[in-house]
Amino acid sequence: MVNAAPATMETRPPAPPSAPALAAKVSPRFPAVAAAAASEGRNVIVDIDDVDFFYGATQALHDITLGIEAKKVTALIGPSGCGKSTLLRCLNRMNDLIDGTRLGGGTIKIHGVDIYQPDVDVIELRKRVGMVFQKSNPFPKSIYENITYGLRLQGLKDRRKLDEIVERSLRGAALWDEVKDRLQASGLGLSGGQQQRLCIARAIAVEPEIILMDEPCSALDPVATAKVEELIQQLRSRYTIVIVTHNMQQAARCSDRTAFFYLGKLIEYADTREIFTNPAHAQTEAYVSGRFG
Amino acid sequence: MNAATHVFRSTAGARRGERAIFWLFRAATWFVLLCGAAVFLNIFVKGSRTVFKAEAPFINTTFLTEAPESLYIFEWEGKKREMGDREFRAFKEQNPAAAHVATESYVYSAGGIWPCIVGTVLLVVGSMTIALCLGVSAAIYLNEYARDGAFIRFVRLAILNLAGVPSIVFGLFGFGMFVIFFGWNVSLLAGWFTLAFMVLPVVITASEESLKAVPKGFREGSLALGATKWQTIRKNVLPYALPGILTSSILGIARVAGETAPIMFTAAYVVRDKLPWDVDRLGDFFFQGVMALPYHIYVVSSKIPQNDYTERVQYGTAFVFLFIVALIATSSILLRNHLRNRYKW
Numbered sequence: 001m002v003n004a005a006p007a008t009m010e011t012r013p014p015a016p017p018s019a020p021a022l023a024a025k026v027s028p029r030f031p032a033v034a035a036a037a038a039s040e041g042r043n044v045i046v047d048i049d050d051v052d053f054f055y056g057a058t059q060a061l062h063d064i065t066l067g068i069e070a071k072k073v074t075a076l077i078g079p080s081g082c083g084k085s086t087l088l089r090c091l092n093r094m095n096d097l098i099d100g101t102r103l104g105g106g107t108i109k110i111h112g113v114d115i116y117q118p119d120v121d122v123i124e125l126r127k128r129v130g131m132v133f134q135k136s137n138p139f140p141k142s143i144y145e146n147i148t149y150g151l152r153l154q155g156l157k158d159r160r161k162l163d164e165i166v167e168r169s170l171r172g173a174a175l176w177d178e179v180k181d182r183l184q185a186s187g188l189g190l191s192g193g194q195q196q197r198l199c200i201a202r203a204i205a206v207e208p209e210i211i212l213m214d215e216p217c218s219a220l221d222p223v224a225t226a227k228v229e230e231l232i233q234q235l236r237s238r239y240t241i242v243i244v245t246h247n248m249q250q251a252a253r254c255s256d257r258t259a260f261f262y263l264g265k266l267i268e269y270a271d272t273r274e275i276f277t278n279p280a281h282a283q284t285e286a287y288v289s290g291r292f293g
Numbered sequence: 294m295n296a297a298t299h300v301f302r303s304t305a306g307a308r309r310g311e312r313a314i315f316w317l318f319r320a321a322t323w324f325v326l327l328c329g330a331a332v333f334l335n336i337f338v339k340g341s342r343t344v345f346k347a348e349a350p351f352i353n354t355t356f357l358t359e360a361p362e363s364l365y366i367f368e369w370e371g372k373k374r375e376m377g378d379r380e381f382r383a384f385k386e387q388n389p390a391a392a393h394v395a396t397e398s399y400v401y402s403a404g405g406i407w408p409c410i411v412g413t414v415l416l417v418v419g420s421m422t423i424a425l426c427l428g429v430s431a432a433i434y435l436n437e438y439a440r441d442g443a444f445i446r447f448v449r450l451a452i453l454n455l456a457g458v459p460s461i462v463f464g465l466f467g468f469g470m471f472v473i474f475f476g477w478n479v480s481l482l483a484g485w486f487t488l489a490f491m492v493l494p495v496v497i498t499a500s501e502e503s504l505k506a507v508p509k510g511f512r513e514g515s516l517a518l519g520a521t522k523w524q525t526i527r528k529n530v531l532p533y534a535l536p537g538i539l540t541s542s543i544l545g546i547a548r549v550a551g552e553t554a555p556i557m558f559t560a561a562y563v564v565r566d567k568l569p570w571d572v573d574r575l576g577d578f579f580f581q582g583v584m585a586l587p588y589h590i591y592v593v594s595s596k597i598p599q600n601d602y603t604e605r606v607q608y609g610t611a612f613v614f615l616f617i618v619a620l621i622a623t624s625s626i627l628l629r630n631h632l633r634n635r636y637k638w
Contacts, residue, residue, distance in 0.1 A: 092517060099440055127519035137510030139529055140636045149528075150518035186637065199514070206518060 045070040045240055046091060046210065051106035053086055053095070059104070060086045062264045068210075068257075073232060073241045075255035075272065077248060079287070082261040084244045088212050091115075091242065092129040093122050110210070127154075130208035134215040136195035138187030138202075143170075143179050146187045146198055150206040165205055173201035174231050193224025197231060204239070211235065213243040217250065229254045248288055252276045260284045333615070340612025343605045355405050356609055361564060361589075362404035364602055367396040377403030401564075401593050402602035406610050410617065411569055412583030415481060416560060417550045417621060420488035424549075425542060427489065428496030429531075435497070436504040437526055456494035461554040463491045468558035479582040481569070484560020491555055492545040499541025503534040533636050539629040543622050550618050553587040561588040563596075586614040 044067035053061035061083045068074050076084035086095065090108060093115065095101045107114045115125055127150070138146050147166045148156075156162060166183065170176040175197045179190070187198050196216055203211055213232075217225040225247075232241060232254045245251050251258050252272060259269040260283075268275060268284045279285040286292050346353050362378040369391060376384060380403075385391050439445045467487030477483045507530050515525040553561075562582040572578050594607050 094513065094517065097513070097516065123519050123521055126517055131513075131517035133510060133513060133517075135510055137508070137514040139511055139514065140533060149515070150520075153518065153520050153524055153528075188637065202514075202518065 042067070043070040044068065045111060046242075047107075047109040047112070048087070048090075049107050049109070051087075051090070051108060052104035053083070053090060054102050054104050055086075055098070056100040060264050061090075064106070064266050066259055066266060066269050068240065068242055070240050071236060071238070072256040073236050073243060073254055075251035075258045076242065076244045076261060077246075077251050077258060077287070078261035078267075079292070080246075081263075083264040084259075084261045085214055087261070088214055088242060088244050091210070091212055092126050092131055094131065096122065127206055128208055129210045129212060130203035130206065132196070132199050132203055132211065132213045132216050134218055136192065136199050136219065138190070138195050138198050140186060140188055142184045143187050143190075143198060144183040146202050147205045149202065154206070169201040169205040172204050172235070173197045174227065174234065175201055191224070193220050193227055196220060196224070196228055200228075200231060200235075204235070208239070210240045210242065213241065215244050215246060218246060225250070248276075248290075260287060262287070336608060336611045336615060339604075339608035340610075343609025344612050353405075353609075357405055357410070357613070358407050359405035360408050360566065361401045361406065361606075364399045364402035365396045366398070367391075367394045369394065375403075399600060399602045400597050401589075402600075402606055406586065406589060406606075406613060408565060408568060408584040409586045409589045409610065410613065412561070412585040413550055413587070413614070413617065414621075415569060415583060416484050416488060416556065416585055417546055419481060419485035420492070420549050421542060421546060423485055423489035424492045424496050424545060425538070428493050429500050429538060431493075432497050432500035432504060433526060433531070436501050437522070437530070452494050452497050455490075456498075459554075460491060460552050463487055464555040464558045466490075467555060472559055477580060479558070479560060479562070480580040481560055481583055482579040484556045484583070487555045487559045488549045488552065491552065492549055495541055495545050495548070496538075499544075500534070500538045503537025503541070504530060506537060507533045532632075536629045536633045536636075539625055539632070543625045543629075546621050546625065547618050550614070550621070551587055553585075553591050556585055557588055557591070561585045563588075563592050586610055586617070590614070 046068035048064055048066045048068070051061055051064040052059060053064075064083075064087060076088060078084050089095045090103070091110075103116050108116060110125075110129070113120070139149060141149070144166055147169050148162050151162060151165060167176060167180075170179060175194060178194060179185075179198075182189075187195065190198060196219075200211075200216075217228050220228065229250060232243070235241060236256075243251075243255065255272045257269065258272040258275040260267045260275060260279075260281075262283060268279060268281050270280070274280075275284060276288055279288060343356055344353055345351055359377075365374075365376050365378070365381045367374055369388075381396075435445065435448065464487060467483055467490070471477045471483035471486055472479060475483075511529050511533065512525055515529040516522070520528070560582055562584050565582065565584050567581075569578065569581060569583055572581065590607055590610050593603050593610070597603060
C-alpha cells in the first residue's frame with residue numbers, strides 16, 4: 001500500500017513493539033462472523049469467502065471471509081499495509097491492472113456470481129461496481145464531460161437524456177448548486193472537496209449498485225470531509241457503499257458495519273457501534289482507541 | 294558587533310569559489326549563444342543578399358519561385374550581362390548576332406530553388422506522418438500493453454541503438470531495401486520511409502515519456518467507469534500525451550528536413566524539370582524523386598566549381614531552409630499550445 005496515513009498517525013512514534021505480538025495471539029479466521037450475519041437474515045450482496053491474495057510472492061490477504069450487506073455502509077479500517085485497500089480493489093478487479101497479482105484462493109461472489117471466473121466481463125462488473133479513489137481524479141475535461149464519460153462509453157448520445165443524468169448525478173453528489181452555472185468549465189478548476197464529489201457524481205452517473213471508496217477524504221480538509229461524509233449518508237439509501245478509511249472517527253460516524261484488518265488478516269467484523277464500544281478483540285480495542293496504528 | 298568577528302561572516306575563499314562557479318556556468322551559456330549567433334548571422338547576412346533585393350517587392354521572387362538554371366555571363370554592346378538559361382535563349386532569338394557571343398557559364402547559379410522547397414516540404418510531411426503513426430503506436434504498445442520483461446527491455450535497447458546509427462547507413466539501408474528490393478526506385482515513398490525510420494527512435498522514446506507522464510489516476514478512473522483498455526487510451530490518455538509527443542516531433546522535423554545522407558540514395562534528384570504534381574496518374578506521385586534543399590546545398594557546394602555565383606545560391610538556400618524549418622516548427626508549437634490549453638492538467 002502506498003497510501004499516506006493521516007498526519008496524526010505519521011507523527012506518532014513507530015508502532016509499539018507489542019503489535020506483532022498482538023497479531024500472533026489472534027486466530028486468523030473468523031468464518032463465524034459471516035455465518036452469523038447470514039443466519040440473522042442479513043441481505044448479503046458481496047460474499048467474500050476465504051480469500052487469499054498475492055502480489056507476486058507476497059501474500060497480502062489471508063483467508064478473508066466477510067459478507068457485505070446491501071444498502072449499508074461498510075467501513076474497512078486498519079493500519080497501513082493491512083490489506084484493506086487490496087480487498088477493496090478486488091471487488092471491481094482493479095488489481096488486475098497490477099502485474100503479478102493473483103487471487104490465490106477463495107471466491108468473491110456478487111449476487112452469487114463468482115467475479116473471478118474467466119467468463120466474467122470485467123467491463124460489465126466495473127459498471128456495476130463503481131469506484132472513488134483516494135486522490136480525486138477528475139479528467140481534464142469539462143464538468144459535463146466528466147459526468148457523461150461513462151455514459152458515452154456505453155453509447156448514450158441523446159443530449160436531453162445526458163443533460164438529465166448530469167443534473168441528477170450532480171444533485172446526487174450534492175454538487176449541483178455549486179457548479180450548475182459552469183458545467184462547461186474544467187473539472188480541475190474545482191476545489192479539492194468539489195473534485196472528490198465530482199468523482200462521486202461521475203461514479204453514480206452510470207448507476208452502479210455498489211460504490212467502492214478508497215480513502216475518499218484523506219486529501220481533504222475537515223470542511224470538505226464533512227460534506228463528503230454527509231453525502232455518504234445520503235447515498236446509503238440507494239447504494240451499497242464500501243469505504244476504506246484511516247480515519248476512525250469517520251468509520252464511526254458514517255458506517256453501519258466495520259471490519260478491522262491487521263497484517264492482511266480480518267481481525268474483527270461487526271456492527272460499527274459494537275467495534276467502537278465493545279470490541280471482541282484486544283487488538284481491535286487497541287487500534288480503535290488509538291494505542292497503535 | 295565587530296564586523297570582523299561576527300558569527301555569520303563568510304570566508305573570502307567560499308565567496309571566491311561561489312563566484313568562480315557562477316562565472317563558469319555563465320560563460321558556458323554565453324559561448325553556446327555566441328556559436329549559435331555566429332552561424333545564424335553568417336547565413337542571414339550572406340543569404341539575405343540572395344533572398345531580398347533593394348527595390349519592390351524587396352523579395353527575390355525569381356529565387357523563390359523558379360527552378361535552378363545555368364547562369365550565362367557575357368559582354369554585349371559594351372555592357373556586362375548576367376542571364377539565366379531561358380532568358381539567354383530568348384535574348385539570342387531576338388538578337389541573332391548574339392548567337393556566338395563568348396560566354397562564361399555557371400551551372401545552378403541562376404533561377405531559383407522552388408522545386409527544392411516543394412520537395413523538402415513533401416519529404417518532411419510524409420516522413421513525419423509515417424514516423425508518428427508507427428512511433429506512437431509502438432510507444433502505446435510498449436507503455437500501455439507490454440509487460441515489462443527481458444524482451445521489452447531488449448526492444449527498448451534496440452530503439453536506443455537505432456538512434457545512434459549514422460544517417461548515411463539509413464540512406465544505404467533505404468537504398469537496398471526500398472529502392473532496389475521493393476523496386477520503388479528513387480522516389481518520395483522510399484525517402485519517406487527512410488527518413489521515418491531515422492527519426493523513429495526519437496518519436497518512440499519521447500512518446501513513451503509523454504504517455505508515462507499522464508497520471509495513473511486518469512487510467513484507473515476511466516477503467517473503473519467500465520471503459521475498455523483501448524477506450525481508456527484513446528479518450529483519456531492519448532489526448533493528454535499529444536502535446537508532449539508533438540514537442541518531440543518538432544525536433545524530428547528539424548532532423549528530417551536537414552538530413553542529406555538518407556535521401557541522396559533514396560529520394561533526391563540533382564535536378565528535375567517537373568514539379569511533383571506534374572504527374573499523369575496519381576500513383577506516379579509517390580514514385581517520383583524530388584529535389585530537396587539540403588541536397589541542393591550539398592550539390593552546389595561540393596559537386597561543381599566554386600565561385601561567387603554558386604556561393605550566392607548556397608547561402609540563399611541555407612537561409613530559405615532555416616526559414617522553412619522555423620515555419621514548420623512554429624506551426625507545430627502553436628498546435629501543441631492549442632492542445633495544451635484544451636487539456637490542461
